[in-house]
Amino acid sequence: MSPELTNSFLTVLPAVVIFGIACIYLLVGMFQDNSSPAGIRSVSGWGIVSTFLLTTLWIGTVWFSLQPSGLVTKLFQSDSVALHGTHLTLLAGVLISAFSITHTPRRFAYEFHACLLILLAGSIFLAAAADLTTLYLSIEMVSLPTTLLLSISRRDNSGREATLKYFALSAFASAVFLMGASYLYGLSGTTSLSGIATALATNDTTLAKVAMALVLAGLAFRVTAVPFHFYAPDVFTGSSLPVAAMIATVPKIAGFLAIIRILGGAQLHTGFVESAGLILLVLALVTMTSGNFMALAQTKWRRLLAYSSVAHSGYLLIGVAAALYRGGETTYVLSYLSAYTVMTLGVFAALATLTANGDSDPSLADLEGLYQRAPMLCIALSVCLLSLIGVPLTAGFWAKFGIFQDAIRTARTELVVGAVIMAINAAVGAMYYLSLLLRIYRVPHTNSAPVSTPKFSPSFALTVVCAAITVLWFLLPNWM
């Protein structure tokens, strides 16, 4: 192998390993009879194996790569964004595969987990992408398995609807992205991200900005920014809970990593930074405001979580805009993403614990008086919800604190105003999270229990783990 190729492999070693495991899954799975009793028994085995492997990989990666190696090849680069993106993706992967142990669709057990692994690999490739082509391919490597997961995880009409909507709109978003990308190539004559950044350092034409606007619009779909978010509520409703949790986290991580990669290259032209920053800021404000206001009007848990995830994308976009002005310092965005991943997965896992199968869609009223039936789960769920609000004693506090601090440190009027609007939005957001908490602790008037009383299960444990991480994070912010 040429040294170039070896280096390419080394920079994205975890992704290569994961991809290899996924291939093994597909090979082994082919010879497994899903309808036989042994096959049915082994359904949860796939999830357990994935969780174990990903945990090992995550610990290994965190342990061995505390510093980015600085390797740069034509396709991939290893810098701090790549490193943190890898850790973040692996963390999400561990939690999601633990979540799916009990929710793997019986007929497509190995395909399900193989898809999950492939899209995790895609997100890691994306974190390390150094070229427009690898970037785009990685995005599709996340998006196509997602479509597959949507279609195999749920086999009813709402599942088909979700699959179709996601596929069609995702293709549309990719088209917009590719159009922007082709302009970028045309302007700079190269597909290398650093080459494009160098070209843009001296180029301040309207065409460059239009190209950037198109690329950002395409990526806005991935991070569910308004008005590219319409698919989110329908997809969240029309999928099994682990897949909904996955869509709430991994594509978002991938989308933000892509935005960071495209914008965070090198010294961009000031005028160019101004336009990109403005786009991000406007997107952020529209996203968080409509996300929060829409969430207020919801009566079902899944739709509420969908809009809540839209709102959080808005906060993250403020962070990205601030990072852009501050020369690509994206630590706070990434740490917000990991906090968001942990707490969102905690809430989804709690919902999965409470509902008998992963397809049901509990309304807010169904969880009334939950505390009476499941105090432990309730407390863990409350921690996650409080973290989503961003109150102290939880990770969400530091996450929001970091974004605020970043925005204010730019010392730019529009970002400070943006931070103020974000604070107002956080208060509006607190309204619906708190009303959820209120419902959980209120004693119901009727004695009917539409939601089952939970027994111990992996998703129960996952909620507790997420809540524990959330609190520990607050106490030891420097470790995260």
Add this chain to the structure above:
Amino acid sequence: MLNAIWLVPLAPLCGSLICMALIMAGRRKELAHLPTIIGMAIAAVVAIVTYFESKGGEFVVSTQAYTWLNVGTINIPVSLRLDGLSLTHLNVVTFISLMVAIYSSGYMKGDPGYARFFALISAFVFCMSMLVLVGNLLLLYAFWEGVGLCSYLLIGFWYQKPSAAKAAMKAFLVNRLADCAFLAGVITLWYGVGLVLDDTTNVIARLDYDAIFTAVPLLAAQHPDLLGWVGCFILVGAIGKSAQFPFHVWLPDAMEGPTPVSALIHAATMVTAGIYLLARMSPLLSEAPTALLLAGWLGAITAVLGGVIALFQSDLKRVLAYSTISQLGYMFLAFGAGLGDATLSLAVVAAMFHLITHAFFKAQLFLTAGNVMHAMGDVIDMRQFGGLKSILPKTHILFLLGAIALVGLPPLAGFWSKESILGLLLSQSNDPVYGPVFVCWFALGLAAALLTAIYTSKAYFKTFHGEEHWPAEAGEHPHEASTAMLAPLWVLAIGTVFSGIVIFYFDTLAGFILPMPFLEVAHEHHHESWLLVLLSISIAVAGVLIGRWLGLRKNQAESAKTPNAFAIFAENRFYLDELFYNLLVAPTLYLASVIAAFDMHVIDSMARYIASLPETIGNQIRLWQSGRVSHYAAGMVIGIIALLTLVYLRS
């Protein structure tokens, strides 16, 4: 073991968390005393081993337990600081807590809140040991509030009882009032230290003890008035926590909590946090004479006032509560004696000495009172029982030991420490400036000693001697307490008997505490005056005899006699509670009702309108979510067009 000191707060914290987990799991709650006792035992062993390893002398060990936050200029490390003073107090806290926890495992048996009780007690010990160990005034303040919270939760432990809920609220509010002043002191000090030290790199480190004490001489030279204010503010915080006049009103009501709580928190440890604070801040107070003068006067007044009120109480626990107030007054009085030339170090030693001995014998007295209460079916009114000597023989002996120690008869503990305070005052009486004041305080101190002897022996004789009778609640045959409730008392009794003479004879305390950094140490040692010893022994004996007479009087004779005005006055605690109610609480309530009306009619209607706004908007824009893919794609196209327009308009 110096490096293992972080185990002292950590072990009770783990104990508390385990108890909370038991509560949440709803299982095995009856085992909640185990994690608590084990946690406290670890803490106590580490503390005592550290004590013997350190061998006194000048040592300060700082360990950074963990850094909570390191963002830019805000760096909040939680560092533990160990020196003679903190180690001494730490030993008192951990040892008494361990004994009380063992006692509680018997006392609280069968209570529905068993696990909650132990979770709270453990949390208290965590907060208290952190309060003692931290090396930063701001952190001390945080844990100061932490112990206040635990105290609130434990006073209101039986929250179904309205009186307990009310007492908890009262304790909490009175303490908050004093803590306001304390916080003002902390902030003023923070500002002051910032004025003289130009270390602006770390805002929190300005309140590290070392930084404060480095800044004190500079402050004294440049801004003496500021330092005076800081001293007074800190003093107010201390008198709030230590229940000194006029903030003493919360402590007697705090007796609504379970008796072990009264023994641990409201006699032996938490209420002495005020003393610890003053001792800790003594280098600062030495430059703030006003605060010391105030401490002395308030201490003297409280000592006498507490003694008088205790004399007229018929509730055994309340007698002990007022006695605690009075004894804490002694410790403040000791600080007053620090006004003389460079005698503050001796004052600190004397106050800490009394703190230690008092912790032993008062915890013992409270716990034996708990035994009495247990046997009497939760009746604690001394008029309803008597002559319990033969029914509770062991409790009787234990109470007697505690009482002798409290009265101050040699060779038990209380005598030595009280003597060292009075002796210190007497030796300073020829001070050119404060001489007359010291004489005055000395007289008040002797008066308080007499009162102490009277009420103590009155309570003792009333409870254990005379005609044998008990209330109906106690049943046919009241019985002695269980081993779990007696064994820790025997251990405490060792301290009650020997702690005074051991510390006095070997003079260990001064050697251990005194090489305190930043505090000028007085080398001349005051000598015991035999005259003073004789005087106080005779006062104690006289007090005991008067108390015996009072205690053995027939109940009928007592009630037949019309009580004089003073007795009514004292029985009603000098109407101080009523005074505070009318002066502070009633106007506040009135103001609150006015504000509430304004809030309801003006603010709330506005807030309701604003609160309804988001939902209205949300309901409007949710109509955009039609569910059709073509609409969604159209929405995205509109978004793209909007972004392109934006870019185009900008360039």
